[in-house]
Amino acid sequence: MPGTASDQEDSPRTMALxxxxxxAAGATTGAVTLILPHPAEFDQSALWTNIVLAxxxxxxxxxxxxxxxxxxxxxxxLVGTLVVTRAVYYGDDPSGFYSLWYLWVGxxxxxxxxxxxxIVHTAIVGGAYAWALWQISxxxxxxRWTMTIGTLxxxxxxxxxxxxxxxxxxxxxxxxxxxxxxxxxxAHELARQDSTEAVRETICSAATRIAGCAGAALSEPAPxxxxxxxxxxxxPEAKGEVLPFLSRPSGTVRAFTSxxxxxxxxxxxxxxxxxxxxxxxGVVGVLFQPIIRDGxxxxxxxxxxxRVLTGLEDDVSRLIGLLAIEGSVAMERTExxxxxxxxxxxxxxxxxxxxxAWHEQLSREIARARRQGSPLAVSILDLDRFKAYNDRxxxxxxxxxxxxxxxxxxxLIRDTDILARYGGEEFALAMPExxxxxxxxxxxxxxxxxxxxxxxxxxxxxxxxxxxxxxLIARADAALYVAKRSGRDRVIPA
Numbered sequence: 233m234p235g236t237a238s239d240q241e242d243s244p245r246t247m248a249l250x251x252x253x254x255x256a257a258g259a260t261t262g263a264v265t266l267i268l269p270h271p272a273e274f275d276q277s278a279l280w281t282n283i284v285l286a287x288x289x290x291x292x293x294x295x296x297x298x299x300x301x302x303x304x305x306x307x308x309x310l311v312g313t314l315v316v317t318r319a320v321y322y323g324d325d326p327s328g329f330y331s332l333w334y335l336w337v338g339x340x341x342x343x344x345x346x347x348x349x350x351i352v353h354t355a356i357v358g359g360a361y362a363w364a365l366w367q368i369s370x371x372x373x374x375x376r377w378t379m380t381i382g383t384l385x386x387x388x389x390x391x392x393x394x395x396x397x398x399x400x401x402x403x404x405x406x407x408x409x410x411x412x413x414x415x416x417x418x419a420h421e422l423a424r425q426d427s428t429e430a431v432r433e434t435i436c437s438a439a440t441r442i443a444g445c446a447g448a449a450l451s452e453p454a455p456x457x458x459x460x461x462x463x464x465x466x467x468p469e470a471k472g473e474v475l476p477f478l479s480r481p482s483g484t485v486r487a488f489t490s491x492x493x494x495x496x497x498x499x500x501x502x503x504x505x506x507x508x509x510x511x512x513x514g515v516v517g518v519l520f521q522p523i524i525r526d527g528x529x530x531x532x533x534x535x536x537x538x539r540v541l542t543g544l545e546d547d548v549s550r551l552i553g554l555l556a557i558e559g560s561v562a563m564e565r566t567e568x569x570x571x572x573x574x575x576x577x578x579x580x581x582x583x584x585x586x587x588x589a590w591h592e593q594l595s596r597e598i599a600r601a602r603r604q605g606s607p608l609a610v611s612i613l614d615l616d617r618f619k620a621y622n623d624r625x626x627x628x629x630x631x632x633x634x635x636x637x638x639x640x641x642x643x644l645i646r647d648t649d650i651l652a653r654y655g656g657e658e659f660a661l662a663m664p665e666x667x668x669x670x671x672x673x674x675x676x677x678x679x680x681x682x683x684x685x686x687x688x689x690x691x692x693x694x695x696x697x698x699x700x701x702x703x704l705i706a707r708a709d710a711a712l713y714v715a716k717r718s719g720r721d722r723v724i725p726a
Contacts, residue, residue, distance in 0.1 A: 245298035246346045247305050252293035253334050255312065262319060262330070271329070278322040286315055297715050301569035306345065312337050324368055333363060335384055342388035343395045350388045357384065392665060396689040400456075404485035418442070418555060422562035426656050432464030435559040439535050440552045446514065448536040450559075451475060451484050452531040460484055460532065467513055478505050481554050484563040487520035491529050493549070495521040497541045517541035519549070523556045525564060533559070564672045579653040581631055582638040594701050597650070597662050601695050609663040609671035610680040612708045615679070616687045616720040618657040633684065640681045645674070660705070668694050668725050687721035 262283045266276060293300070293308060300308075316337060319330040334357045342350030358381045365373055396481045418438040425431045432450050439448040449465035475482045477489070483505040487494045499505050517537035522529045525660035533556055578590035579662065585593065594610070601608040615621075615637070622630040638659070642651055650662040661678075663671050675690045682688055690710025695704055707726045715724040 236347075243298075244300055244302055244305065245466045247302070248293045248297035248300050248308075249677055250296065251308055251312070251340060252290045254340060255286045255290035255315075258312075258316070258336065259283045259290065262286065265329070271323070273324040274708065275322040275324065275624050279319060281318050282315060282322065289315070304347070309337060309341055309345075310338075310356065313353070313357055314355050316357075317364050319363070320364040321367055325669045330360055334380065335387060338384040338388045339391050347389075347392045350392060351385075354381065354384055354388060357381070369428045414722070419558045419562075419696070421604065422558055423565075425566065426564045426565055427564065427570070428570065431559065432564045435533060435555065435562075436466050439533055439555055440550060442555060443519075443548050444536050444539075445517075449536075450531055451534065452487070460488060463531075467505065470513060471513070473509070475506070482506050483518060483520045484534055484690055487522045487532045488529050491522050491524060493522065495544050495545065495549075499536075517613055519544060519552060519558050521552045523560045523563075525560045530563075582635055582653050584642070584659075585650065585652040586639055587652065587654055590650070590662075590700060591652065593650050593652075594660075594662055594704075597664055598695060598704070601664065604698060605697070606665050607667045609666040609668065609692055610669065610695065610704050610708050611661045611663070611675055611690050611692040611723075612654065612705070612712045613659040613661060613670060613675070613688050613690045613714055614716070615657040615682075616689055617717050618686075621686065635688070636683045637686070640683055641678045644677055644681055649674075660708075666691065666694075672723050672725060674683055679721065679723065689715040690723045691715055691726065692723060693726040 246337070262279065265272070266279055266283075285581055288686045289311065294535065313334070316333040319333065323330050338350065338354050339356055341353035345353070358377070360379060362377055365377060418434075421438065422431055422434055425434055436448040436450055439445070447466040449462050449467070449470050451460040452463045454461040454474060458478075459474050459569065460482075461475070462470045462473040465471055468529065475484050477485055483494050483496065483499070486504065494504075496502055496505065496518050499510050499515050500638045501507070505515075513536070515536040516539050519535045521535065523531040523533060534551065535552055577585055577592070597608055600606070615634075618630070621633065625633075626666075634653075634657070638653065640650070641659070645651055645661070646663075648664050650660075652660045654660040661675075663674060666674070671692050671694070677693060679688050680692070689712060691708045692706040693704060693711060699707075711726040712725045715722050718724065
């Protein structure tokens with residue numbers, strides 16, 4: 233509740249320095265009243281003693297600021313009440329010359345200690361002031377006491393309300409700053425990821441950390457276009473879960489199709505979501521946040537809690553929304569980077585790996601073969617008399633033939649084999665776990681599958697266990713040269 237002591241966020245140092253300032257201000261104004269003309273009833277020696285006590289209190293509070301616990305400041309405030317009461321008593325002034333200082337005590341208590349302790353200190357002030365008035369007047373002037381204490385209560389209440397608003401604004405500002413800092417940290421974390429898969433996992437882990445929830449899952453359109461599939465999540469069991477656009481209800485699908493966040497404080501028993509998933513993953517409160525790119529939803533981040541929520545806090549909603557934006561940007565960046573990487577390693581005409589990609593992949597296969605002691609066959613293939621084919625049909629037809637030929641060969645090789653365009657009408661083929669006889673059989677199949685009754689020559693070698701890629705390719709190229717000199721349309725092993 234606003235205004236309670238537990239809500240106060242002022243440091244003990246600030247409180248001690250403020251109270252020291254009030255003690256010093258009271259001592260100074262008291263000294264001025266004694267220097268200037270004042271009522272004859274004043275007990276000057278007692279009031280000067282009061283002033284000294286107030287200055288000593290100010291010095292102690294200022295000197296120990298930052299080391300005093302809050303409870304000691306409560307006692308210091310009570311001491312302030314006693315000092316003011318002593319001033320009222322020794323001032324012996326029924327008009328209440330020094331009673332305005334009680335207002336300082338009350339305002340300080342309401343501002344720093346909260347509403348409850350403000351009322352407690354006001355009650356103590358009321359008792360002390362009543363005693364002082366009784367001693368001065370031999371009767372209690374109820375009207376003056378009521379006016380003073382009533383004014384103190386009203387001023388204290390207003391101070392409490394004002395302090396609450398100031399602190400709420402400060403909390404909101406701090407929360408906003410913390411949110412921006414959190415999103416900034418996540419943005420930097422996302423920027424360090426170099427793959428879309430890593431970005432997906434980072435988004436889910438960041439959402440869990442930011443929202444303080446039980447888990448998160450990211451869903452994206454399935455390849456067949458019939459629904460959404462969970463591509464990442466803090467729960468490994470959820471990955472691969474398909475959420476069809478039709479049939480079963482799904483908050484994820486609803487957020488995706490509408491492009492608007494969808495929140496449920498308690499998803500249990502709700503027809504808007506798939507209850508099978510709710511039970512399996514322990515979902516209670518859940519937020520479905522769409523991920524938008526260029527105005528179009530590209531996925532949904534589902535953030536779920538294992539407890540009932542009374543409502544979704546603005547800070548959490550804002551943070552998850554910002555995370556979705558940062559995640560969309562990061563995924564677009566990694567996808568673009570991946571596309572550029574593929575383009576840089578892909579032959580434009582045939583779609584096969586180019587020479588650069590071939591060397592990279594061959595180096596990896598050589599390392600694997602060396603490590604495992606397994607065979608690795610490598611071949612260089614060349615279309616026979618392809619220059620004459622181009623001269624007869626033209627380069628456009630020749631390019632089309634290269635595409636058809638490479639597609640025909642690619643359909644025959646294994647998934648583990650690597651077929652690349654080495655340059656011009658030359659191609660390279662790596663066949664892991666393949667000895668020389670099996671490699672020759674594969675190359676003969678490729679030779680027979682070459683379109684339009686064109687033929688190829690090939691040289692093939694098997695990794696000897698120690699040579700580098702350049703030596704291996706050089707041996708395969710030399711075997712190809714022998715095949716060409718021997719009449720073409722044949723496979724020659726080194």
